[in-house]
Amino acid sequence: MKRIIDKIRSIPTGAKSAIVYTASSVFTRGLAIITVPIFTRLMTTEQIGVVNIYNSWYSLISAFATLSLTSGGFAVAMKDYSDKRDEYESSILTLTSIVAVAIALIYIIAPGFWQKVIGLSNSLIVLMLIGFLVAPARDFWLSRQRFEYKYKLAGFISIFTAFLASVISVFVVIYMSNHNIQSTATGRLFANYLIVYGVAGVIWFYIFLQGKTFYCKEYWKMSLAISVPLIGYNIAGQVLNVSDRMMISSMVNNSAVGIYGTLYTVSSLSLLVWQAINSSFVPYLFQNIDKDKHDIKKVSNLLLEAYAIISILMTFFAPEIVKILATKEYYDAIYIMPSIAAGVFFTSYANLYSNIAVYYKKTKYVMYPAIIAAGINLILNYIFIKMFGYMAAAYTTLFSYIVLAFLQAIWSKKVCIENDNDINSIYDNKKLFILAILTTLISLCAIPLYSNIYLRYLCIVIGLIVVLFMGRKIAQIKR
Structure with a gap:
């Protein structure tokens, strides 16, 4: 046991960080697969289809809402502004927050139109808008933790959030199914994402309190110069990934989306x-x-x-x-x-x-x-x-x-x-x-x-x- 502990301690911090982040990613995705047999047996294919439509639209719009800042200039900025990381982080979070508010205003102008286009209820679209606002904060925080090899807290939060969200989602769906409540898709999505977005919301406030910088021309200019070309890539990539489910929803029905989306996930x-x-x-x-x-x-x-x-x-x-x-x-x-x-x-x-x-x-x-x-x-x-x-x-x-x-x-x-x-x-x-x-x-x-x-x-x-x-x-x- 002592030799094992010594070997673990001798592993470089970078390697430990990589192991923890890979493990948390596999655990999170693994939970999504493990819960599939439960949901497919408690929910109709049409209800599964609503969940797939929500996730598809969220993935597509968030490719723009996040401005691809985590996949673009973030790592470069962590290196270039090593002594001002808090200020940088809060500054670019302002950028994504402005985009999220702009998307919300576009929806408020014509909610009925957008509900028809997206194929979701008002409550689910509002849930999505909350995600656009707070989710980038979690992404920025995790990216910084990874860059600085701070893996313990980040790994714990990732695994705990995924586990809690999955468990509560399962219990909510079981409860709604036993009481013949039809909107199980809405219940499942709210149970899952209120946990995920709740944690992201706490991090959102934390970043602003730490950085206290809402605007910096230098930070915005550098980040956007690297990230803007990736916005087109990410949007196109999401269109390629999820457009089939969206088009099946509009051209066939949500039941077909449920079947196709589930088998796509398995494949x-x-x-x-x-x-x-x-x-x-x-x-x-x-x-x-x-x-x-x-x-x-x-x-x-x-x-x-x-x-x-x-x-x-x-x-x-x-x-x-x-x-x-x-x-x-x-x-x-x-x-x-x-x-x-x-x-x-x-x-x-x-x-x-x-x-x-x-x-x-x-x-x-x-x-x-x-x-x-x-x-x-x-x-x-x-x-x-x-x-x-x-x-x-x-x-x-x-x-x-x-x-x-x-x-x-x-x-x-x-x-x-x-x-x-x-x-x-x-x-x-x-x-x-x-x-x-x-x-x-x-x-x-x-x-x-x-x-x-x-x-x-x-x-x-x-x-x-x-x-x-x-x-x-x-x-x-x-x-």
Whole structure:
């Protein structure tokens, strides 16, 4: 025990911080998955659809409401204004608060119109507006804690908030279901977000009390110069992520949104793995990208190969996963999961290349592919959901993610040329391209196997053996 304690104490603070933040992120997302079987059995598909619509609209609008300040100039400012972090933090919180108030005023002018457009009740839109005001404070505070390697309090608050919000949401839904109260979606959302926004509201006041700076031209100018190009990227990315559910709601119904949204969440489970992989890979990439000798090709190939196998296995396990997490109402739509999982895989492919653009501070080259892919997704959804129903959205989204990935690769090549680097010296482009195509084809091959359990399980066993082999190879790479 003493040796174990000594080893824990000897771990660098940065490593401890990374472990805690990764663990809290996995725990938070894991709770969302664990509660799925409860909600799908207590709520109708239409009520689940309302929850999905709320989350989709919130994600889309918050991409603008936050001005992308946490993903843009925040880390740079923490370094440049190391002795004035409190003042900087409160100053940019004023910016996001002004945007939130402006969005609220736009809603107040014509509430009926916006309720019809968004497809939510007045109470849920007001809840959303509260989130736009206070949630950025929590994001800023957590980003600063992470930058300063202060992981204990941040980890505790993240885990405790997620746990409390999930538990109360479950109890509220159970109570409303037992008493035949129909608005369980509204009850679930209020129970969850009043906890989340309540904690964010406390942090909102704390930041202003600490910083006491409501406006600073220097801080605003620097932050917006870096973050503004990312606003377009984040909005386009959210359109690509959630427009399918919004369009299904308006063109079909909320019940279809509930089924599609739930299966989309299940199909995206592997993203937890990729986010952990990418967060570990990015520091290595940034430290070695301009060196003459490095192993970026070898590392990136192995990491993407391992993730490809995990994505494929998820599609082959889809029937079992859906039976655990959902009810019979969702089974008929199981055939959309392979295309969604393949689309999610292409986000990892795009991430590899967007990392290069971010390193060279050419964030506009991350924005362009996202905007084009989002536009294509909207057009294809409008055409094919009308023709073939809501399941068509899974395939239009897959195509849009393919476009995003390959456009990102093209623009990253341009970035490398502009900075006297060669993208072929960083990534094995041919191998990555072949891997992406094979992953898509193999994932889609799972569809006919859903009716043949023996052949499907044989493929799963082979895949697990390959995963173990890949794991051993990855373990041999130096950290």
